[in-house]
Amino acid sequence: MAVLETQELSISFGGLQALRDFSIQVNEWEIVGLIGPNGAGKTTAFNCITGFYKPDRGQVMHRGRDVTSLAPHQRVAVGFGRTFQNVGMVKTATALENLRTAQHIHAEYSAVAGILGSPESATTDRGLTERGEQLLDFLGLSAIRDTPVGSLPYGQMKLLELGCALATDPDILLLDEPSSGMGPEEAADLGRRLLTLRDEVGLTMLLIEHHVPLVTEVCDYVYVLNFGSLLTEGEPAAIQRHPAVIEAYLGSRHGRADS
């Protein structure tokens, strides 16, 4: 059974049909890419899947369960972890504090118990700190443990944001342009990390990405979105040579000239 399946998701803003009959499937242990030119509706699709937008039509299924009506924070509890195109973190807080905040649903004490200072809440918070430090270690970011996130270089921010998404302990990870702001070497490094996460942690991923080498290196399957509709889908190598994809990215005249 697919970890994530969308069925004919459609949403329009005013007169603009941002997404039309968007149906994709992400299977266990797969890394699926979602590519397309700017304005194609990739982030809109993400927002529908994670509950930030309410689609006009269609369903979002998680392992066969319809989660379309759930609020964003409820979908985190179901197992949807996400990152944002423009770094979604608490910028004034330190790296470790962000990782602790991101473990909110695993802080298994009531807010009131925490305010009253129950011993259980203190123990739980120590656990969150430990797990946060493990994640920093895994990402090679231990040196910035106590640095406010807002003062980090962009590439490190994106990497830490991935850590925050991991801290929610997701079943499926939705990454919105994880390599933006990274140099080629950092991007290659990120690719290896994503493969490690898939192979060793057993994570399933859906990623929006523009960095072609990264897509071909890590993705098992790719969906191409253009003007809100799915253009084509397939293995990354085949997609790269697909005439419709070349046309969508480079314009029709260029596509003809190349072929």
Next chain:
Amino acid sequence: MATSAATIDSRLTAPGVAARGGAWVALAAGVLAAGLFNSDTAAYAITAAIYVLIGLSLNVILGYIGQMSLGHQGLMGSGALFAAYLSTAHGLPFAVDLVVAGVAGGVVAVLVGVVALRVRGLYLALVTLVVGITLQTSLFEVPSLTGGGAGEPANRPTLLLSNDRFYLVCVAVVIGALYLDTRLTGSKAGRAFLAIKEDERVAAAFGINVVGYKLLAFVLSGILAGVAGGLYAFSSEQFNGNNFSFLLALTFVLMTVVGGAGSRAGVVAGSVLFAVLQTFLANFFLFKDFTQLFPTNLSNNLLQFGPNLVAALLLLITLAVNPRGMAQQIEPVVAWMRGGPYRGADRSHAIREGISGRP
């Protein structure tokens, strides 16, 4: 402020420990001395303690989740009203009255919060403003609750008749509130509040129930304001609806901003300062007998507006050169007292965060 007392540097030298211990003792002595020597200063000190509670209450909304409330006098007044009513009409004991005052403040805050969840910014400020003024002109005027024009008496229990004893009760409540506030910022609710303040989308992506935690912030703030109102009723030994005007709400917002919204120590300092401004300074102008120095109407105006003028100047200074308020100066001292090294006022922090009071 997330660090706890447990993080005190073990490498502190003996003089270092002694100096910090001395500072704490001096602070405690100052707090006690303010209320225990003179019945008049004790009255000021009681007002200061009540203002600190209100400051901490407003700080939850203004500082922690970054919303606005211009109706806190309504929350405070609700607490005062129910404390006075229950004590006089039903003869309930002092402690019960205070608890009910907190509940009353919390309930009113939930009602405001339910509306507040749908609006933010300027519109939220307007909603809270309307709620505060409506409470003052409706609930606070119900004769059967408020004893009509004369006000509902709120007699202190015999044990607390003297100002110095009542002051100790106020200090105890403030210490309790400070403890809960420290726990709040150090636990998951505080982290959730900060995430919501900075970006509600990020908070939701971290699995935080944004609506629920906003409501929690309003409830916590309301409970604190209600308790403060209860203490206020007993300190003046009556409830009078006229005391809870919009000007009071404005003063509360001013003292929180000048103190430094978001900083516990800053807000405490700002609240004390404004309490002194409103009571001591007003009487200081009176004591100096300005009538002999200035024409009568000018001196009367000075009496009335003197404290507000100082408050306005402080706000301007805060906005122009001191964006994080008094906290900017106080936080380094507090950090030192908690066992850390002394690092002077760190302005780079404010610059890095891009915080500026300038429009």
